[in-house]
Amino acid sequence: MNKKLISPANFVGLGSVQSRVVMSAMTRNGALNHLATPQIAEYYRKRAAGGVGLILTEGVIIDQSGDGYNNVPYIANDEQAASWTPVVQAVQAAGGKIFCQLWHCGRISHTDFTGGQPPVSSTSRAAAGINRQNNKTFGIPRALTVEEMPKIYKMYREAARRAIAAGFDGVQIHMGHGYLADQFFDSRVNDRTDIYGGSIENRCRFGVELLREVLAEVGAEKTMVRISPSREMNGLYNWINMESMLEYLILTFAKSGLNMLDISCANADYYKTSARVIDIVRPLWQGIIIGGASLSPEQAEEELSSGRLDMVTWGRALIANPDLVIKIKEHQPLINFDRAMLSELI
Ligand SMILES: Cc1cc2nc3c(=O)[nH]c(=O)nc-3n(C[C@H](O)[C@H](O)[C@H](O)COP(=O)(O)O)c2cc1C
Numbered sequence: 001m002n003k004k005l006i007s008p009a010n011f012v013g014l015g016s017v018q019s020r021v022v023m024s025a026m027t028r029n030g031a032l033n034h035l036a037t038p039q040i041a042e043y044y045r046k047r048a049a050g051g052v053g054l055i056l057t058e059g060v061i062i063d064q065s066g067d068g069y070n071n072v073p074y075i076a077n078d079e080q081a082a083s084w085t086p087v088v089q090a091v092q093a094a095g096g097k098i099f100c101q102l103w104h105c106g107r108i109s110h111t112d113f114t115g116g117q118p119p120v121s122s123t124s125r126a127a128a129g130i131n132r133q134n135n136k137t138f139g140i141p142r143a144l145t146v147e148e149m150p151k152i153y154k155m156y157r158e159a160a161r162r163a164i165a166a167g168f169d170g171v172q173i174h175m176g177h178g179y180l181a182d183q184f185f186d187s188r189v190n191d192r193t194d195i196y197g198g199s200i201e202n203r204c205r206f207g208v209e210l211l212r213e214v215l216a217e218v219g220a221e222k223t224m225v226r227i228s229p230s231r232e233m234n235g236l237y238n239w240i241n242m243e244s245m246l247e248y249l250i251l252t253f254a255k256s257g258l259n260m261l262d263i264s265c266a267n268a269d270y271y272k273t274s275a276r277v278i279d280i281v282r283p284l285w286q287g288i289i290i291g292g293a294s295l296s297p298e299q300a301e302e303e304l305s306s307g308r309l310d311m312v313t314w315g316r317a318l319i320a321n322p323d324l325v326i327k328i329k330e331h332q333p334l335i336n337f338d339r340a341m342l343s344e345l346i
Pocket residue numbers: 024025026027028058059101174177226264265266267268292293294295313314315316317342
């Protein structure tokens with residue numbers, strides 16, 4: 001039982017991992033002046049020492065114009081990138097691999113976080129609701145112009161270059177959860193009438209062009225993309241025309257050379273969301289698929305055996321159990337996650 005999950009594996013591109021357990025990206029608001037700290041290094045080191053094969057960092061902001069959160073790390077300059085080197089070295093010394101999640105919040109932001117400039121998006125309509133980071137309504141965004149896209153791609157590209165120079169094993173481009181790239185994918189948000197809006201091909205253009213730029217910078221062995229076509233977002237939420245969207249996007253990603261895909265459902269029920277997405281994606285995609293969300297070890301093993309997943313992600317369970325893989329191996333009970341655990345980086 002749990003043989004595949006906890007055993008070392010070797011993937012074309014990614015290389016060898018000590019287990020098929022992946023730590024999901026989780027924002028912890030613990031950066032100091034947007035730098036990674038020794039506490040952050042110790043937090044990730046513990047998870048690698050506990051047997052995690054691949055760690056995906058919390059979202060790391062690629063430029064201040066893409067920030068929307070309190071005390072999150074940046075990788076917008078060399079000093080910020082260098083602050084990650086001790087983190088990366090600690091994880092790798094403990095046997096883990098670590099990718100940097102590249103994050104641009106788009107309109108899920110406010111001038112409080114962007115240095116006074118309006119947030120940018122696919123649209124000039126504000127996101128509904130209150131930003132819990134500052135208890136204000138989300139800022140009114142400025143729709144990016146066609147001429148500005150290369151500038152945004154350059155931010156990602158340079159962030160990716162800095163991440164690899166800092167020693168990361170790769171980068172994960174965050175294209176899910178309603179952030180910038182998703183604001184282009186999603187027909188309920190994207191109201192453009194130019195080549196970045198309207199048809200499926202046009203709504204996918206931002207993500208596809210962005211991916212090509214990052215691939216050109218760091219290569220397919222170091223590039224993963226996270227998408228979330230079906231997820232929890234004030235209830236269950238699916239892309240409109242999900243099947244046609246996926247067919248176009250996944251085939252285009254594959255043609256670009258992408259080999260690693262993280263299919264997220266945020267904190268929804270995996271079986272009602274990502275599992276259905278993966279059933280559509282699998283026949284179109286030869287590369288690695290990672291996914292999950294609070295699966296039991298037995299469910300995870302089943303997803304690996306059936307071939308739906310190549311690696312399984314856990315988020316909150318890894319906050320509660322840094323030694324998750326050891327506990328699974330030794331059939332020890334897991335500690336339940338409690339929101340109070342978020343107040344400390346341990
Ligand atoms: C505290 C917290 C912060 C999160 N921050 C991020 C993030 O920065 N980037 C991201 O892609 N997902 C983020 N997520 C979503 C997780 O990566 C994951 O998809 C989700 O927690 C579901 O997995 P789980 O049920 O195993 O926790 C966050 C989740 C939590 C609980």
